[in-house]
Amino acid sequence: MATPVKEPGLEDRLRGLIINNEAQNSSDADTHAGAQHSKVGRKRPNQAERRQMNSQFAIPVDTRTPPQPLHHSRAQPHHNNYHQQPQGQACTNSPHQHHPQHRNQSQWHQSGSRASRPQRGRGNLHQSMSGREPHQGSQALHESPMSPAAIENQAAHLNKLCYEVVTNSQIERSEIAEKENFRVFIEGIVRKTITNHEQEQAQRYDFPSQSVELKCYGSLSSGFATKDADMDLAIFSPLSPVQPDAHGSPIPRIVEKALLDAGFGARLLPRTRVPIIKVCERPPAGFYQNLVHFRAQWEQGLDPSQLHNSKANAGSRAAEAGKDVGEAKDGAIEAEPPANDDAKRPKPGAIYFTVPLIQTGGEKEVYLGQNESFLRQYSERALAIMGWIGLRRGFGRHKNEPTYKSEEWQASEQISRAFIQGLGDKSLSESLQAYPSLQFATDGSIACHFVETTIKQVEGEDLLRGLGNTSDEQSVMSRWRKLMELPVTDIHPDAFGREVESALRDIRALPSIQLEALxxxxxxxxxxxxxxxxxxxxxxxxxxxxxxxxxxxxxxxxxxxxxxxxxxxxxxxxxxxxxxxxxxxxxxxxxxxxxxxxxxxxxxxxxxxxxxxxxxxxxxxxxxxxxxxxxxxxxxxxxxxxxxxxxxxxxxxxxxxxxxxxxxxxxxxxVKDLLNFPEKDAGVQCDINFSAHLGFQNTILLRCYAHTDPRVRPMILFVKHWAKMRNINSAYLGTLSSYGYVLMVLHYLVNVAQPFVCPNLQQLAPPVPPHLSPLEYENTVEVKGANIRFWRNEAEIQHLAAASQLNRNTSSVGHLIRGFFEYYARSGQIRHMHSRGFDWAQGVISLRTPGGLLSKQSKDWVHAKHAYQGKDGKFFLDKSEALESLPKGDEVKEVRLRYLLAIEDPFELDHNVARTVTHTGIVAIRDEFRRAWKLLQEAGEGPGQLDELLEDARPSKEPEHSLTNLMKEIHGTDLFE
Structure with a gap:
């Protein structure tokens, strides 16, 4: 096959990218050197002197969350550690303004040099918990720059780990061949089925069978698949008058039946927005009969939506069971009180109080009283009252969201006070009211209590009663008591809330607490x-x-x-x-x-x-x-x-x-285990999607990036494996999908690594050729309203990459992985990268954009939103618009769009790939990046603890229910051998 002809001007554009990149690197020293620190009357040091100064001093950026509260002992005054809030004034829970970060203006001489493990300073609680850098001066932390030998040692160890990960986790060629053979086989079934349907039902006897395709997309096609990865397939039938993904199209159901008739396990998932068929090659006999039985029930007119997927049910129950006290449904708060709620009805032991209506003005009388209810139910009522009066979430709100106004603080204070006074256990209530951190003003002033933090303080105190026999329990109790004894005037509500949340997690993790709550x-x-x-x-x-x-x-x-x-x-x-x-x-x-x-x-x-x-x-x-x-x-x-x-x-x-x-x-x-596909011993498994046009284009883009440099694939496989082992790779559980981590790696390789490892393929998109057919236009220019243009000539990319003409970066994979962790672990200036670390609070990763970053403000991705999912999975902020996009009678699915972590999809620009990341999820992800960077820092020139980088943090898997397994547990294993 002849090498395709290059688009005009492509070499010039590539050469320009490389030259500009090198010019930027070589001029950074002069640019930084030319910046004025201050106009002082002394001679400016020359470049050699500046390098010497850099080797002696370094200002670290330590964003790790400390395991213990950073405050002085009782003998030391608290006002040195906590932001004071003057009594009689409305609280302002915005951080004190930090002085501008002083940046070293000269170029770091040793590329990749890092500082050794920093020492902790005695910064105040807000600084320690907010991830900001400490003030320079007496609070600044100093560390020696990391030696080249230490950096090389870390990179070599990461190279070794990466090699082991890729060797052990990458999918084997034999497995790829097996999956491809299965794809080809069922593609024949799908082609025949759709062709017969079009010829017999639509009487289109000239319908071309070859126009129907079953294409592989996702990790198996992009090159980033691991062992036992499921295969994602997409049906394309562009000449069908009714497209396979259209509402009411019979194609999904006839394909399901054809696959069942062929002896495969096949089930059309009933509750997905777009049709998806799960398929397995060799279904166990009983499981296959279940699938055939439920297909027959559907044919008899039973509503398939009543056949609930057990994993969805179990997941929703698990999510409800594991929901943190202080969090209402998915972070949302009820907007209206229930119809049967009557605040006027006398409640024994209830605390009645009047709160301001934040949004509409006026006042409302409400009550709080625990009586015989569980603490969780009592907490949910307090959160519901917040919703009834229009009080925004205080603790856990987005950083850019406006601070509480005076009337909001007043309402939060009243709810917090009543919550403690209305506890059913009066001894618990009295002990809580005795703590300095839970003192409430009596002179009309405001002491600044978040309702969510107060709820956590109550739960923690309730759990700790009667504990303290072991050293672990005593340590946790000591930390908790020190927090509770802090005067309310000396704490910052946001920082204090984060510290209480961290301490409560430690309490819940105590075995004695888990046993008590069993x-x-x-x-x-x-x-x-x-x-x-x-x-x-x-x-x-x-x-x-x-x-x-x-x-x-x-x-x-x-x-x-x-x-x-x-x-x-x-x-x-x-x-x-x-x-x-x-x-x-x-x-x-x-x-x-x-x-x-x-x-x-x-x-x-x-x-x-x-x-x-x-x-x-x-x-x-x-x-x-x-x-x-x-x-x-x-x-x-x-x-x-x-x-x-x-x-x-x-x-x-x-x-x-x-x-x-x-x-x-x-x-x-x-429908529980009956319709859950077996995890093993069922042959090849795959999902057939009927609306994967953009997913297919995403796959081609990622595959082209993998072609640009041989280091891309092993680095992505390593990061995916790391995220999996550290249990932060599940969008279902509130963290980030594997696709999100792939985009994070590519952002680093395209925009952060110096020189770049990968060119920006979307910026190198060739001009649109004239006279494209509609199908060619949809495959290369625009599909479903999305611009899908990028440099997609795979043969040419591979040819130039093999000739080392796409970049001038010579770093090893170990160096790149090290830089990747540093970039996402640190938020301040990283001198040898000539950039700052990733700004989790403000930044949006945008692979298509030159430089790779946008601001959340520019995309209006600042606050979480409730949206409505319409046709093709698109989101609408207005429910009526979503309804208009759907066929009559269809229900609108309400979802919550979060922007705690923002990663823009390369094609769907209004889609945040990380929209499923919750507050708990973002904390876990950032903690893991900091942990990885900490392990690298501590390694120094020795082996250190780098093997712990991939330590398995996943929870042990619970046993699957089966009658045989249960009988073994009851009667022993002898009968079944």
Whole structure:
């Protein structure tokens, strides 16, 4: 195949980019040297003198969040550490203005030199928590510049880590070939199906079959796929009069049926905005029958929207269960009080008070009283009152959002005071009111309390009562007490709120607190509940704390959700006395739960055949028999229900019957494990998307960037692996998707690394050729209103890259990874990069833009917004506009657009790739970048702790429910080997 002819002027543009880049680097020293520090009457040092000065002094930028509050001891005056708020004035929770950062004006002589580990100063709490640099002067921290040997050592170690990651995680060619063969095979099925539909239904007998394509996009096509990556496929049928992604198009359903008829696992997801079919190559027999059964139900007219996806349900429950106290639904606050809420109705022990209506003016009488409600419910009412009166979130609002006005502080103060006074536990209320940090003004002045922070203070104090026996508990309690004893006049509300939140996280992480809060949600199986209890026990064990098994057993039983089961278990454990163990009570719980499910299933008419009832009743009697010792493999024994020879054939017959747990859930209308695709042993799996035009173009762009330099791919694979291991790569859980990290890496390689590693492909887009056909125009210029122009000639890019004509950067992958972490970990000036670190608060990563950065202000991405998702997944701020974009009768999906982290999509300019990142997520992401940079700093010239960079921080995976696994837990493994 001949090398395509280069577009006119391309070499000139590339040469210009490289020359300009080099010129900028070579002139930086002169540019910085020419800047005047101040007009003083002394001789300006020459370049050699300035280099010597640079080698002796460095001003670090330490943005790491300290593990302990930075304040002096009681013997030292607090006013040196906290911003004072004069009584009688409205609080202003904006930070004090820092002096302008003094920048060293001369060029850093040693490119890549860094300072060694900084020492912590005694900056005030606001400085330590806000990520800002300390004032220069007595507060400034100094560190020696990192030696070239240290930098080379770090880069070499990162090279080694990167090689190991790429070797162990990159997808094998054989796996790519297997997936491609499967794609080609099902493409034939899709082509035949759509062609037959167009010819038979639309009577278009000239419809060209080859116009239907099933294309691969995503990481597998861009070159950034890892082992066991699912394959993303997109159907393109440009000549179909009704496009596959159009509302009402029959194509998704007929493709689903064709794949099922071919013996593949296929399911059209019912609740996605655009159609997606999940497919697996070799579905297990039972799973395949479930898919065929639910397809038949749909054909009979059942509403597929009633067949809920279990992961979505479980995820929403988990999100609700893990929601932080002080956070209402997704950060939103109810705008109106519920219809049945009557503030005038007398409530025993409630605190009535009048608050100003912030938005409309006037006043409203409300009340707060805990009574018998849980603290979480009580907290949610306080947050709801904020919404009713129009009070904005105080703690956790965006940095650029206006500060509280006087009437807002007044309302926040009143709600906070009433929240504490209305607590059901009066001893807790009195102890909280005695703390200096929770003093409320009595003379009409304002003491500045955020409601969200007050709620966290109440929760923390409630959790800590009765603790303090271990060194960990004492350390956490000491930190908490010091915070609570700070005078309210000496604290800054934002900084104090962040410190309280951090301390509360430490409290929740204590094993004793987790044991006290152990509770089985109603949807959780005994196996998963037992797993959680075992994880808490291991935490005690890891800390060398011996906790009585009888206490673990007691706490386990107290947390069982079902009252009848809890009563039966209490009766069982009372017979054991001090001999009760966690293993024994958990096994008994599993056996009784399974027996109860079989009994309930027998009461149903359509689950088990009548002839198997005797077998089921015999197995129920076995499950209710006493525990003994059973083998769990490798010589390990534990409590269980032994199975004698006479029961072996019974167990085999029971295994062949439907799982009562899953079947009962199905009878209740909840599709759980029945429609969840298996994670393994199902062959190739893929998602077929019917509206992936822009996703396909994104894939080509990323693949072209991978061609520009051989360091791009390993660096991206390393960063993706790092984010995965550190548990910050899940948009579903409030952090960032892998695609977001890819864009972050490319931004660094295109715009930050000096010289650049990758040219800006969108800036090098060739002119639009004349006389393009509509299909060519849509494939290369504009699709769905988005400009998709970029330099996409892959053969030419590869040719120039192989000849080293695309850049002059000679840094190793290790040096680039080191710079990547430094850029995102630091917010101040980075001299050897000739730029500042990434501005998380103000910056928008924009790959298409020269320089790679925009401001949030320029895109109006400052405040979170509620938007409405219309056709093709587009977002509208106005609900009526979204409705107009949808077919009549369709529902509008309301979503929350966040801009805590802003990464502009290269083509969809109004789409923030990081819109799913929550407040907790952004804190975790930034903490991990700081941790990585800290490990690099600490390594110095030795090995350091760099291996910890990829330490696995993911939570242990809970066991998947299956009847066979449950029977192994109850009866041991001997029967099933």
């Amino acid at each position: 509770h089985q949600p109603s949807f959780q199986t005994p196996s998963k509940y037992h797993y959680r209890a075992e994880e808490i026990r291991k935490q005690f064990e890891d800390k060398g704390v011996a906790i009585p098994q009888s206490l673990l057993a007691k706490k386990y039983i107290q947390g069982i959700s079902d009252e009848t089961m809890r009563r039966d278990m209490l009766e069982y454990v009372s017979s054991l006395g001090d001999q009760a163990t966690l293993s024994a009570v958990a096994t008994k719980h599993k056996a009784l739960q399974l027996a109860g499910e079989y009994e309930e299933a027998l009461r149903q008419d359509n689950i088990f055949r009548e002839e198997v009832a005797d077998d089921i009743n015999a197995y129920i009697r076995l499950l209710r028999s006493p525990l003994g010792q059973v083998n769990h493999g490798s010589g390990a024994t534990a409590e269980g229900i032994p199975v004698t020879d006479e029961y072996r054939s019974l167990i085999e017959r029971i295994q062949a019957l439907p799982d009562p747990h899953a079947t009962l859930d199905m009878q209740k209308g909840v």
